[in-house]
Amino acid sequence: MEKVSVIGAGSWGTAIAFVLAENGHDCLLWARRTEQSAEINNKHTNDSYLPSISLPDNLKATSDLEAVARHGDTVIIAVPTKAIREVCAELNRMELGLKLVVHVSKGIEPDSLKRISEMITEELSPSKMKAVVALSGPSHAEEVVLHHPTTVTAASTNIEAAEKVQDLFMNNYFRVYTNPDIVGVEIGAALKNVIALAAGVSDGLGYGDNAKAALITRGLAEISRLGVKMGASPLTFSGLTGLGDLIVTCTSVHSRNWKAGNLLGKGHSLEEVVSGMGMVIEGVRTAKAAHQLAARHDVSMPLTEALYSVLFEDVPPKQAVDQLMNRMKRQEIEDLFGTK
Numbered sequence: 501m502e503k504v505s506v507i508g509a510g511s512w513g514t515a516i517a518f519v520l521a522e523n524g525h526d527c528l529l530w531a532r533r534t535e536q537s538a539e540i541n542n543k544h545t546n547d548s549y550l551p552s553i554s555l556p557d558n559l560k561a562t563s564d565l566e567a568v569a570r571h572g573d574t575v576i577i578a579v580p581t582k583a584i585r586e587v588c589a590e591l592n593r594m595e596l597g598l599k600l601v602v603h604v605s606k607g608i609e610p611d612s613l614k615r616i617s618e619m620i621t622e623e624l625s626p627s628k629m630k631a632v633v634a635l636s637g638p639s640h641a642e643e644v645v646l647h648h649p650t651t652v653t654a655a656s657t658n659i660e661a662a663e664k665v666q667d668l669f670m671n672n673y674f675r676v677y678t679n680p681d682i683v684g685v686e687i688g689a690a691l692k693n694v695i696a697l698a699a700g701v702s703d704g705l706g707y708g709d710n711a712k713a714a715l716i717t718r719g720l721a722e723i724s725r726l727g728v729k730m731g732a733s734p735l736t737f738s739g740l741t742g743l744g745d746l747i748v749t750c751t752s753v754h755s756r757n758w759k760a761g762n763l764l765g766k767g768h769s770l771e772e773v774v775s776g777m778g779m780v781i782e783g784v785r786t787a788k789a790a791h792q793l794a795a796r797h798d799v800s801m802p803l804t805e806a807l808y809s810v811l812f813e814d815v816p817p818k819q820a821v822d823q824l825m826n827r828m829k830r831q832e833i834e835d836l837f838g839t840k
């Protein structure tokens with residue numbers, strides 16, 4: 501059994517730590533607020549994020565970031581994308597040994613257009629990091645902690661590191677594959693949130709399953725088109741972190757991105773939706789990055805652009821749909837991996 505650190509006690513960090521502790525690992529979880537770490541240690545719950553769930557007794561938490569960072573040979577970062585650099589900069593100031601760094605976040609940084617593993621590599625000195633692995637896939641925290649069968653992918657150019665993460669997590673309800681294509685895995689993970697927001701908008705407008713199927717399949721086409729231009733393998737997008745995560749996030753009642761889109765489709769403002777959620781809606785910030793990436797790589801991403809116009813250009817959702825449906829005619833397959 502291994503010592504593992506998890507940084508971030510939101511829904512996903514807690515669920516990840518839950519799996520590790522159930523696998524018998526000595527897992528220490530960092531919670532920002534001391535009341536939250538006390539709740540995890542004393543009551544074995546984290547009610548603000550995973551109500552009515554009993555956490556394993558062997559799962560321990562603290563609000564001392566340095567103690568958590570030092571604890572494990574493997575350090576898992578589970579904070580929203582916008583907090584990745586800040587957390588890594590703090591880790592970089594600490595006296596730590598060489599760590600295997602895993603991230604479980606899903607986003608792209610606007611302006612720099614960096615993927616999460618790129619941000620981590622920029623912020624953490626090589627003397628602190630053996631390798632970086634992205635753990636990603638169709639996985640809602642709420643279902644993992646009910647032991648519902650879940651499949652994810654550990655992605656790294658360092659295949660031994662990916663296999664190490666696979667071994668840490670695998671059990672009879674959490675199955676982990678490996679993939680060397682970390683570019684494809686991180687692009688799929690980030691951009692599915694943008695399409696899930698659009699799927700929520702569609703449902704909020706009262707559209708049905710035809711529209712949802714169109715969003716998933718044409719969303720996958722534009723994600724793949726961009727990803728391939730960025731150096732990803734096209735095959736990754738038909739896997740768990742592409743199609744798999746797109747399906748779950750566009751259709752699950754648990755998805756914060758879908759819920760946010762649904763409220764937008766029903767006429768709520770972005771400010772209302774973001775302030776009411778109380779948890780991260782990664783797709784909002786990623787939509788900005790995706791809009792910038794489409795321009796940088798000269799790739800057509802009509803669904804992403806439509807969602808962007810609803811979020812940031814005050815285009816009413818119904819008008820965005822009309823514009824999408826009235827675009828110039830295209831061929832379906834030729835369009836898939838073409839440049840425009």
Ligand SMILES: NC(=O)c1ccc[n+]([C@@H]2O[C@H](COP(=O)([O-])OP(=O)(O)OC[C@H]3O[C@@H](n4cnc5c(N)ncnc54)[C@H](O)[C@@H]3O)[C@@H](O)[C@H]2O)c1
Nearest residue numbers: 509510511512513532579580583605606639640641779780
């Ligand atoms: N919730 C899920 O089911 C799920 C599944 C897979 C991946 N993810 C991804 O995991 C990441 C984290 O999501 P989550 O669901 O746990 O979010 P969350 O909103 O439930 O929790 C976020 C956590 O990060 C902490 N945090 C926020 N800002 C911080 C900062 N500046 N510095 C340090 N800590 C900060 C918060 O205190 C909280 O503990 C996201 O990128 C999300 O897309 C979530």
Ligand SMILES: O=P(O)(O)OC[C@H](O)CO
Nearest residue numbers: 637638639754755756757
């Ligand atoms: O709740 P969401 O929309 O942030 O999605 C959570 C996970 O990414 C689903 O795989």
